[in-house]
Amino acid sequence: MTIPYKYQLLPIEKVFRDPVHNYIHVQHQVILDLINSKEVQRLRRIKQLGTTSYTFHGAEHSRFSHSLGVYEISRRICDIFQRNFSREKIGAGGWDDQERLVTLCAALLHDVGHGAFSHTFEHIFQTNHEAITVEIITSPQTEVYQILNRVEEGFPEKVASVITKTYPNPQVVQMISSQIDADRMDYLLRDAYYTGTEYGTFDLTRILRVIRPYEGGIAFSMNGMHAVEDYIVSRYQMYVQVYFHAVSRSMEVLLEHLLNRAHELFQETPEIFEHHSQLMLPFLKQQFTLEDYLKLDDGVLTTYFIQWSEESDVVLSDLAKRWLNRKPLKSASFTGENQLPLIEKLRDLVERVGFNPKYYTAINSSYDLPYDFYRPELGKHRTQIELQQKDGSLLELSKVSQLVSALAGQEQIDQRFYFPKEMVDPSTQDNYDLFSDTYREFASHIHNGALVESTF
Template identity: 85%
Template sequence: MTLYKDQKLPIEKVFRDPVHNYIHVQHQVILDLINSKEVQRLRRVKQLGTSSFTFHGAEHSRFSHSLGVYEITRRICDIFERNFSVSKIGAGGWDDNERLVALCAALLHDVGHGPFSHTFEHIFHTDHEKITVEIITSPETEVYQILNKVAAGFPEKVASVITHDYPNPQVVQMISSQIDADRMDYLLRDAYFTGTEYGTFDLTRILRVIRPYEGGIAFSMNGMHAVEDYIVSRYQMYVQVYFHQVSRSMEVLLEHLLNRAHELYNENSDIFQQHSQLLIPFLKEDFTLADYLKLDDGVLITYFIQWVDEDDAILSDLANRWLSRKPLKSAKFKENQTALIEKLCKLVEEVGYNPKYYTAINSSYDLPYDFYRPKSGVHRTQIELQQKDGTLVELSKVSQLVAALAGQKTGDHRYYFPKEMVDRTLQANYDLFSETYAEFARHIKNGELVE
C-alpha cells in the first residue's frame, strides 16, 4: 500500500494560470491542501489590497499567488533533482526527499493573511506569519489534518520553513530570500494584473541559472544580468505600484475607518451587535483562530456598506469615502517640517474635520536589495553568484548596477488631508472659511509641502 506522502494522482491535475500557463499538481497531498477550507478562503482575500483602487485590474487573490509560488517551487525542485542532486554533485546537492516539505510550505506560506492584510494587522495587532504557523500546526484545521497524515511532526516541519528554522537552508531560501519563489511570483503576477511592465523579468533564465549549494541557493555567474533585471524590476514595482500615493491614501482611509469603529466599540459595543458580529472579537481584542478564519475582504466590505447608514458622522463618512473611492489628497514632506504639519492639522480642524481621522502621515520605504551587514540587527539573505571554480561572490560585489541600489531605501514621506482643503468646488463653506482654505493651499505646491 502506497503511503499518503508518496501518493501521486492517477493523472496530473493542472490549473490554468495567466502567469505560468499551467500549474501542475502531481501529489495527492498538494491537491488536498488546495481543496482545504483554509486555502480556499484565500480566494476571498485580494493579493494587493487597496491597489485595485489605483490599478483596476488588480483584483487577483492570495489564492492565485499561493498556487504560483507552489508552481515556481515545483519547477525549482525539478531542476535541482535533474541537474544538481546529491547523487550527481555530492555535498551541497539537492536531496529530493525535501521536495514535499518545500511544496507544502510554498503553497501555505500566505495562508494566514487576513482581509486587507497589513492594514488589518496594524489595527488589530494580528500577525499573518504567526497565524500561518498556527493554521499549519493547529489540530483544528483541515490543513493540519492533511499534513499530519503525511507523518507525525510533518506540520511542524512545514511551519519551521515559514519561521526560517528548518535545518535545510536550500528549502528556506527557496521560499524566503531576496530572490525566492514568493517574490518572483508576486512581481510577475502583480505586473500582469496591474497592467504594468515594471515587474516583468526573465523567469525562464533565472530558473536556468539557479542552483543549490551547501549554504542555500545561488545563481551561476553567467546569469548575473537576469538577476540584475529581477532586482531592477522589483525596485520599479515598489516605486510605481506598491508605493503609489493613491493606493496608500485608500489604506489611510481604511485604517482610519477601522480605528473609528474600534473607538466606537469601546464607547458603546451595542452599535456593532446587529451587523458586524464577525468583527466583534477583533474590536474587543479577544479572538480565536476560528474567529480569524471567518474573515475575508467581502465580510469587511459588507460591514462598510452597513456603516454608511450609521449615526456616527465620522464612521459613516469614512465608510462612504472608502466605498466610493474618494481618497485623501497628499503632499510630500521633509522630516524637518513637523511644525508645518501641526499648523496644517489645525487648519483642517478649523473648517470642521477631525484631524485624527482626516489627516495622516504615511511613510513607505523599502530596500531594493540589501547585503549582509553583521552589525545590523536585521539583515536579508544576500544573493550569491557561483563562479566557474565553485566559489561564491555576493551580487553587489560584481554588479555595478546592483551596487548602486544596494542598501539604498526607496520611498517617501507623505502628509494626507481632505481633498476639500485645496479643491474650491468641494468647499461648501467657502465664504465662512475662505481665509483658512487659502492659507492651507498656500503651503501645497507641486505636490509638496512648502513653508
C-alpha cells in the first residue's frame, strides 16, 4: 500500500548540524523536500542581519540557517505539546497533533519571501517580504507550492494563512508569530552567537519546559516567569546594542541612498544599467514579477555595486565605493523637533562644501517596544504573554513581573542625523583650506552639545 505523501516519514531521520541547536532533526519527507526547493535554497544567499556584518564582522549567517532554526524550535514545541498537553490528556485546550505538519511547514517557510538586503530594498522598490512569502507559498509556479500541494488540496493556502495570522488555530499562529515565538527565540540566540555578543542569550531549555497550549493560544507556567523575563530583557538588549547600532544604520542609509540614486538615474539615462544590471531592470522600471524577485540576492546586488562604482556619475560611483569599502557616514544623535532647524542649517553647510544633502545626509530613527500589552484602543496590537496559574487561570506578564512592567509600553527611540565623515575630520577632506570656515562652523554645532556625536 502506498503511503500518502503527508504521512511519509524518512526511513532514517535527516539531521543538520547547527551551532545554536546542535542538531536540527528532519523526519518528514515534505520538510526535506521543502528544504531542497530552490526558493528555500535561495535563502542561503541572503544575510540574516543585512548591514550588521559591517559592525559585527561575524554576522555573516543566512536566512536559510535561521529558517532551519525556527523549524527546529517549532518541532521541539510540537513534541512537548503532544507528549504532555495533547487533547487526549487535557481536553479541548490541548494540542491536536494533526496541526504538526502545517506548523512545521509555516515555521520553515516564514521568511522565504525575504529579498536582497530586504528591508532597505523593500523601502525603495515597494516590495513586501510577507506578501511575497504568501505568493511563493500559493503560486503554482514555485517548487514550494508544488511540494505543499502534494500534501493535500488547499494545503499551501493553509500554510499561507499561518503567515497572515488568519489560520483558525491560535496555538499554531502564536508558535510562529507572537511576542515570544519560535522566530524570535531563534534569531536572538543565533544573532547573539554570530555577532559574538551575550546580549541575546536566554534559557531556551527552561522556556520550552514551561511552555504550554491553552484554548486561546500559548501560555507559560507561572513558575517559569523568570525565564520569560530573561528572554524579554535579552530581546531589549539585542535591539539597543546590536540591531539599532549607529554604524549598521549608517550603512543602511548608504545603501538606501545608493539604490535611490540608481533609481533616479535610470529615469534619466537607463542605458547606464541596461548593459550590466539586467536583473535590476524590472525593479528600476517598477514592473517586476515573482520570477524577477527570486533572481536577486545579496551577491547579485553586490556585483552590480562593483560595476556602479566605475560609472561616470559621481554620486552613484562614490556611494557605491563607500558601501563596498565600508566608509560609513558619521552620525550625531538628537532629541526633539526643536533641533530640526539646526539640522537644516547643517545640511546647508554640507551642501556648501560640495556634497548633495539628498544623498549624503539623512535623519534615521530606530524604534521598538521591548514588550507590549493588550491595548484595546489600538487597532493593531501584539499578542501579549500569558502566565498560567495552577488552577488554569491566566495572568498577563506585566501584571505580575515588576521588571517587565517597567519595560512594558516604553518606546525605545534613537534619532540620528547622518552626514559625511569629512565634515568633522579635516584629514579626509581635500578642500579643507578652501572651506575651512564652513567645516569649523559645522563641527562647532556638532560638538557644542546641540547634537551629540557618535564615535565608531
